[in-house]
Each structure stands twice: as structure tokens, then as C-alpha cells.
Amino acid sequence: MSSPSTSEKIKMLKDIVGPENVVDSKPALLIYARDASPMSGKVPIAVVRPGSTEEVQRIVEWANETKTPLYPRSGGTSLWGAVPLVEGSVVVDLAKMNRLVRIEERNLTCVVEPSITFGELEALLAKRGFRIIMSPENGMGATVGGNFASHGTGWGAGPNFSNQGDCVVGCKVVLPTGEVLTTGTMANPNAHGHFYRYAFGNDLTGLFCGSEGTLGIITELALKIEEMPGALGFTTFGYDSLEAVGEAIYRVRRLRIPTIYAYISTGWTLDMLFPEKAPWQHTIKFVVEASTKEILDIEMRRLMEAAGKEGNYLGPQMAEETWRERYRWVGLFGYKLGMRAALPIHVPIGEVGPYLKKVEEMAREIKDKYGLRVGAGGFACDRSCVIIVVVYFDPSNKRETELALRAWHEIKGKLFDAGACPYRMGALWADHMPKLGAYYDLLKRLKKVLDPNNIMAPGIMGL
């Protein structure tokens, strides 16, 4: 079959999902070529908005027939260039698939469609006395599907959980060739819902965790849910050196103090954000969760000792306030100083100090070389710590934007060479994928087998 023209393709799409669910006018498409990073992609030929797994399936089948690249999009809030990278693509906007499908109370799981935001899901679960385990700082705009598909992490990270993937027990995916796959217990159609991930051989849920749309479109996820925490404790410490920060993070983790939030703000970043109160120490804000008040008291005592060894006690207020505003305070760190080009990476939990020192050095270099401000913060996970390096710039200034992009890529290269591990690759890290050798080769082979026409998110992750 000869390849259909763009207008024929759009007509075909409209036949699948109805004309009201397809847009193809240039102004309507612009936002779909952008995520929340400074990278922009190629404007797609259309955006299609399915409302069900069946519609997604038909779109994927159509894409194979017409060899049209598809880019799934949920919240569109990625910071790493999750944008269409080839001409002639169609963005699959999952906005309508945003329901809490059901709560499987006896399994302590819930089933959601991919585009439900964390904020909304939390509010719905709270009505039934439940909560999810992990959510990103951007819980307002970020969706569960997009977070799982991009190895999200955030509030809730600590000794037990490090990644949204840890909180997902199964999912439903439309594969790149159009078949529908259910992973976890529900692969057995007789199973009593979603309650265990590692059944029936390989962990196929894991195949889609962090796959960034390259291996299919996730249409449902089963997430672990928990009762509301029995007790939360808050405290903040200040430190004179980055080494001391690193040691405190390591010690608290090693002692398995049940933190669900241990957030580092570097002193020089705080100096930039709140110059009126400079000079700042480096701070770590801790939030601890326990099942009862009594246990919390014990854990808080342990925390005070472990974190306070080289630290200066700053009281509970900062941590408590940040926790209360956990989906909003990112406005401060993120955007008070302009637009930001962010680089989140994982480093070993025991090496936080040395990495932060490297970042501090890079920040100085960038300031000298480009005159741009670079901030850094991070939070502890299970055996790693996420460090977020941020280049601030004025996006309305073309020259400054160019320089910021240059600085961004420069820092990226240095961090990778220093052994840091990026975890969401998008377009941003695609150029570093070949450095992964056999790992990258296998990803490419898997992609080829599962997606012979390479219709799913071509170019993302260098695939």
C-alpha cells in the first residue's frame, strides 16, 4: 500500500476515534511539541485523543499500517525532552484516560488510567482512607502513567522505595504491534485482581517501567496503596560542609530510619533563592513516617542523633511546611530565579558528599564561563540519592537560552563521566546511550523485536 498523504492519515484517524478527538491545526499542535524542559521537538502532524484501551489499540494498529510514528503523552511535564523527534508523527494525548478505575481494597492496590494526576488520585484515595506511596514534586501536573513510564521518584522515597516502579504491581499495555498485554497477577484471567508483580516468569512490568513510550502505550496501572500514615515527624538540620551532608544522609539511611523525605538544599542554592537571609548552611529536611506515635518518637530520637552528629538543629518548621506544600514548593526552587534546565541523576547513597562537591565546582565553572547561576538539591532514595542540578536562565533572552542549553549539556557530560546515573533519558540523554555498550545493544534488539516498524517514540533514548 502506498503511504497515505497527511490529510488521508488525519481522515483515517478521525474515523477511528471520531473527528472531535483529532486536531491537526498548527496552533493547536504547538504545545504538543514541548515538554517542561527547554527542548522543543518537531511539531506533529496531528494529536489524537483516545478514550479507551481499544481505541489506543486501533491507533497503534493504524500507525503500523501507515508507518506513522507515535509519541504518547500524559501530563507533558517531563524535563528531559520527551517530545516528538521525527517529522510526520502523531502525538497520542491520553488526557481523557484519567480515571481511578477501582480500588482493590483486599489487595491493597488500586487500578488507574495513565493520565490521572497524583494530586487527583491522592484526593480520591483519601476519601477512602488510603494513599499512594510515592509521588513527584510536581504532583499537580504529573500523571501516574508518565511517572511510571519515566522512572519517576519523589515524595515517599526512602529506605523502602526508590522509584515509582517499586509501587506498581502490574499494568495493561498496548504493545507496539497492537496486542494488549496485562502484566502481574492479572496475566492470569482468573486471578483475584492485581496483587503481585513477580509471577509467571520474567518481570514484564519492569519492561515498561522507564520505557518512555518506546515499547507501547500503558493504558492501566495497578498501584500499591496504604492506609494513611499513623504518625509523621519533621525536622531540619543545617551543615557546614557538603561532606557532613553526605555523611548524615548515609548514616540515616544505614540505620534504616523510616524517612519518606530527606531533602538536601545546598547552601549556595539557598543563598541565591533567599539572599536576604544569606549566608546559608546546607540543609536537610527530614520527614519520618511511623505506624504509631510511640514508634515515631523512637525513630525521631534516632534521627536526631544520626543527623545531628555534625548538624545544627533547625527545628521542625521548615520540613513540616515543605511537606504540607509538597506539590507546590517546587515553585520556589524551580522557578523563582527564572526558567530552569534540570538534570536529575542518581548517585550512590554513600557518595553524596563527593558528588555534591563536584556539582559545586561545576556551578562555579558555569558561572565563570557563561555567567549563569546553577543550583543543586537532592533527596535520598533506597541505595541512591537523587541530585538535581539546575541551570537558571531567562527564556525570553535568546542568547542566555543558548548559553543555558550549552551549560546544560556540558554538565550532563561531566556528570555521566563522573559515574552519575541518569534515569530518564528522553532526547536529552540519547547521545549518551551508545556509551552503555551491551545494555544499549540489547535495548535496541528488544525494541526491534517488539516494534518492528519502530513506530513507538522513535529517537527517544536513542532508540
Added chain:
Amino acid sequence: MVILEKYVKQIYRCARCGWCRTPTFADHGINKVCPVYEYHPKGPWEFFTARGRLAIAQGLLEGEIDVTKDLVEIIYSCTTCGACHEVCVIHFPVVMGVSKTDELDQVRVFEAMRAEVFKRRPDMLLEPHRRIAERVATQRNPYGEPHDQRFEWLSDTYRLAKQGETVYFVGCTSAYRHPEIARSTIRVLSKAGLVPAIIDEWCCGSTLLRTGQWDYVEELAKHNLEELKKAGARKVVVSCAGCYRTLKLDYPEILGSKWDFEILHATELMWELIEEGRLKIAKSLNQKVTYHDPCHLGRHAGVYDPPRDIIKSIPGVEFVELTPTRQYAMCCGGGGGVKSGFNELALRIGIAAVKRAEGIGAKILLSACPFCKRNLVEAIEACKAGIEFYDITEVLAKLV
């Protein structure tokens, strides 16, 4: 590209974090922000949200897109309610009290986009909006009603002076479509012994400002200025939230320091009179009542408390807040040229607002704007809701 260039810094400031799309501030009962994204007959599309519109603004600035019918439809399908501004991530530092910023005023940018588009392709303007401008030019009101009948509703009971320190600026919608609001305003003020003067007012220009047709507004503003000066006015009372925003916020920009009057919304003045003991609410109202914040009065101009204070001071009233409310309140759907340009959209948003009010068990929905009244009354009829709508002035007029 002169108009939009003034807003370059703001337009590029968008972080695209998505808070204007689907944020949930559970603590404020918010799970919806953009009424157009939520209720557009075409369903939720990103280009209806602030970040989508700002991407379009960038496209216009960079010459990436032309003015087409689709573009016009998108940029005019916005009630310019400003809810996106309230939840915007870059304003959060303000909420935290650590920074003051007007770095991104979404409403101004969206209005400027319209002005830009109109400047480049006046022929592409939506027909209802073009007609509005035509009517304002000929009859000084957007409804095309004869200018000399602007005060027809004014019965003989009230002989209003043409001179006075306090002038009541009636506004076109009250004058021609909801005279009951104008009559009630005068009745309530008179009860407090304050008989306002009226002037030969012309349309304040709000509808033109909101639809990108800026050129003619200066002439309207100048006329109103001259008339107010002639009347010896110091205080101007308005019962329309649209006029209020225009007189309070837009005229000073257009006319500069020459515009030197105290602008009061009727609810502000009435609450002042109640507090001073000059206005007594004699009768009671034994009903469950809620209040819809008009966007132009609340979010745009910061008037939240006087209407509530009045309602709460009515004997017998059980006042319940809508959720979301105050700065996060959902728009009624009638503003920003949407009522005239896209009535179906306006009604859908209006119906959602009415259902929210019904959902909290309110029997009376109050507001303080004839525009809100128009849309919400139609919405009540369309969905056959068991709730009544009144402007606060109407209720007060019956109770004082």
C-alpha cells in the same frame, strides 16, 4: 508584532509544568482550574490551557504560525477568568511570601494576543465581536440598543441628579438587559440616604478590551472621564464586575493620572453603609445561600469579602461556600467574549457552576455581576436546576 512584544518576558516565562491543566489543591477543594479545558464541547485539549496558549503566543512572536480560523477560535475560547494565574507554579513564591512578582499575568497576555491578532487580521474577528464594536461605536453599548433609551428603566420614583459627588455608573448590561439590578442598586443606596447621580455614560469598553479591539476604548474612557468631571464626581459606584475591572484597573492605564476617582463596587459601598449603621437589613431570609465570585471582581480586582459580609449579615441566611471559592473559584462562563462568541461553551461552564451550587444544597445562588447573572440564569433554565439566582443588590433591595 508590536503589541505582543511588550509581553515577551511573560510569554517565555511559562514553565509548562501543567498546573494550569489539572492541578488538585486538595486543601482548597480544587480539582479543576481552566473552565474551557474542562467543559469545552470538544473536550480537554492542551491548547485550551494557559501553557498551550502561551506556546501559541510564542509561535506568534516567532512567526511560526499565521492568523487562521483555528487560531482565532482557540484564542477567543477563553473566558480570561485568570484562574490559571492563581495556580501558576511561578507565582508560588508569592504564595510563600518570599517574592512579589507580576512576571506572568496570563489574562493580560491572552488579551494582548487577541489585540495582536485583530491588528494583523481584523477581517478574521468573530462576527459577534465585530458587531459589538459596531454597536458600541454607533449606540455606545454592545447590544445595539438606542443610546437615548439607556435610562428608560429609571422610574419616576427616583429622580437622579446629574451632579453629585457619588455617581452610579450603571453599565450597559444592567441598563439594557438586567435593569432590575440597576433599580435595586439605586433603591438600596437611597434607603441609606445616598442618592447617586448618573451621567451620560458610554459603554466602559470592557467588551472591546476583552475581545482585542482596543483602539476605540480610549475615546470611550475619555468621554466617561469628561462626564464624571462635569458631574463633580469623586466616587463612582458600579454594580457590574466588568465595568468595575475596567474603571478600576484599565482606565488608569489608558488615561493615566487624569483618572482620579474612587471606584467602588456596589457591594463594597453597601457593606460600608451597613457597617456604619446607615443601611439596615429589616427582613430576614431563611434560606441556604451561596455566593459565586465574579472573576472581574474577585480574581482581577481582589474584592472577595464585602459581598460575603453582606450575605452573612442578612438575618436567617445560612451561608455556604462553593468549592472551590474565592481566588480559586470557577468562572461562570460568561466573560471574555465567550458568551457572545461561543454560547454553547458559556452555557456548559455555567451549568457546571450551577450544579456545584446545587451540590452543596444551596437554594439561592447569589453573585454581584449582571454578566454572571445572564449566563447563570440561562444555565439554571437549561439544566432545570432547583436553585434561584439573584444579584446581591436585588436581594438587598427586598430586605432593606
